[in-house]
Amino acid sequence: MSATAPHSSEEYIKHHLTNLTYGQHADGHWGFAHGAGDLAEMGFWSINVDSMLFSIGLGVLFLWAFRKAARTATAGVPGGWQNFVEWVVEFIDDSVRGSFSGKNPLIAPLAMTIFIWVFLMNFMDLIAVDWLPSLAGLMGVGHLKIVPSTDPNITFGLSLTVFAMVLYYSVKMKGVGGFIGELTLMPFQSDNKIVQLLFMPINFLLEGVTLIAKPVSLSLRLFGNMYAGEMIFILIALMYSGGIALGAFGGLLQLGWAIFHILIITLQAFIFMTLTIVYLDMASQAHH
Amino acid sequence: MNFNATLIGQSITFLVFVWFCMKFVWPPIMAALEERKGKIAEGLAAADRGRHEQELAQKKATETLHEAKQQAGEIINRAEKRGSEIIDEARAEAVEEADRIKAAAAAEMEQEVNRAREALRGQVVSIATAGAGRILKRELDASANDELLKDLVARI
Numbered sequence: 001m002s003a004t005a006p007h008s009s010e011e012y013i014k015h016h017l018t019n020l021t022y023g024q025h026a027d028g029h030w031g032f033a034h035g036a037g038d039l040a041e042m043g044f045w046s047i048n049v050d051s052m053l054f055s056i057g058l059g060v061l062f063l064w065a066f067r068k069a070a071r072t073a074t075a076g077v078p079g080g081w082q083n084f085v086e087w088v089v090e091f092i093d094d095s096v097r098g099s100f101s102g103k104n105p106l107i108a109p110l111a112m113t114i115f116i117w118v119f120l121m122n123f124m125d126l127i128a129v130d131w132l133p134s135l136a137g138l139m140g141v142g143h144l145k146i147v148p149s150t151d152p153n154i155t156f157g158l159s160l161t162v163f164a165m166v167l168y169y170s171v172k173m174k175g176v177g178g179f180i181g182e183l184t185l186m187p188f189q190s191d192n193k194i195v196q197l198l199f200m201p202i203n204f205l206l207e208g209v210t211l212i213a214k215p216v217s218l219s220l221r222l223f224g225n226m227y228a229g230e231m232i233f234i235l236i237a238l239m240y241s242g243g244i245a246l247g248a249f250g251g252l253l254q255l256g257w258a259i260f261h262i263l264i265i266t267l268q269a270f271i272f273m274t275l276t277i278v279y280l281d282m283a284s285q286a287h288h
Numbered sequence: 289m290n291f292n293a294t295l296i297g298q299s300i301t302f303l304v305f306v307w308f309c310m311k312f313v314w315p316p317i318m319a320a321l322e323e324r325k326g327k328i329a330e331g332l333a334a335a336d337r338g339r340h341e342q343e344l345a346q347k348k349a350t351e352t353l354h355e356a357k358q359q360a361g362e363i364i365n366r367a368e369k370r371g372s373e374i375i376d377e378a379r380a381e382a383v384e385e386a387d388r389i390k391a392a393a394a395a396e397m398e399q400e401v402n403r404a405r406e407a408l409r410g411q412v413v414s415i416a417t418a419g420a421g422r423i424l425k426r427e428l429d430a431s432a433n434d435e436l437l438k439d440l441v442a443r444i
Contacts, residue, residue: 044293048294063313090321113305152291156291156295160299
């Protein structure tokens with residue numbers, strides 16, 4: 001249990017689901033939030049320090065490790081790490097070749113960044129829920145959420161960036177007119193000009209929803225899965241305070257859930273990557 | 289859900305990471321993979337070429353061996369023929385030589401016989417003369433009996 005010593009289960013759960021947020025308090029000074037009230041008064045211009053820290057840290061770890069392999073990459077006999085990196089690169093390259101029909105040098109590196117980064121962020125879920133927050137508590141940090149992908153800011157940050165790329169490539173490949181046409185001239189079509197004009201708002205509504213659904217579903221799927229997984233880990237962790245028998249049962253459950261979770265974190269990272277490729281492929285194609 | 293500036297921070301971080309990955313991570317690895325692909329293709333082609341060359345060399349070696357065997361056979365044949373020729377020649381020569389030697393020996397023998405006969409004849413005459421002298425107890429006048437002696441010698 002952390003240094004702020006939550007007393008009830010409810011407090012314990014709430015504590016584990018609160019980010020370490022830095023922002024401007026109502027009285028004007030900057031500092032960490034200490035409760036829901038603080039969060040409300042900080043508004044949008046505050047930042048989840050823990051999410052950003054772990055997210056950037058894991059991203060840097062990924063890029064550093066892969067850069068190391070890339071710098072010493074040789075066409076001769078590859079070393080162990082280079083072998084692994086090459087395996088990942090070929091896997092990503094295959095996925096991109098399979099789903100993306102055009103030629104775009106951005107797609108494959110983008111897909112790899114998403115896959116490895118999201119995987120690493122999800123992987124933090126497998127670290128026992130109390131370890132790092134307790135350590136942070138000992139160092140005087142009140143809240144710490146170590147799984148960045150359980151923070152909707154992180155997942156939406158990813159998906160909205162992907163969405164921006166979708167919009168960019170839609171306009172770039174089809175032109176502004178082509179993109180607007182795609183949004184308004186389908187799926188209902190008519191040869192009668194007036195009827196077609198009437199169909200336009202309906203089409204726009206339908207296609208607009210489809211378009212908006214892409215980033216929202218992309219981020220909510222990842223967030224939902226990770227948040228739920230984290231929640232189950234927290235609930236299992238609660239059992240440890242319920243006596244030896246319940247604690248042992250909890251340990252068994254945690255082991256089982258962690259093993260199952262390995263599948264989920266990989267799968268979610270893969271889904272995020274694949275859908276990104278597919279969305280960008282749809283955006284890059286001239287015909288719907 | 290509580291949205292704040294983390295959203296923007298994450299987006300910027302994301303873009304920077306993707307840029308870095310696109311610039312410094314992906315291309316060198318892909319280049320290494322492509323290079324290795326090329327090397328493997330080259331190696332396979334070289335292996336094929338080598339195998340082909342080896343086949344050709346083997347074929348050539350077999351041909352050369354065959355030719356050499358044929359040549360050796362010819363040489364042996366020729367040598368055998370020449371050998372028998374030499375033997376025949378030598379035999380003929382030897383026979384000739386033998387004949388010549390035999391003839392020479394025969395001639396010499398005849399000569400010797402004749403000479404011996406002549407000598408013997410002379411001796412016989414002198415013996416006969418001596419014998420006759422003894423019988424007659426006197427010295428025969430050789431010249432007086434010359435006619436008689438010549439007749440005797442011719443008879444011997």
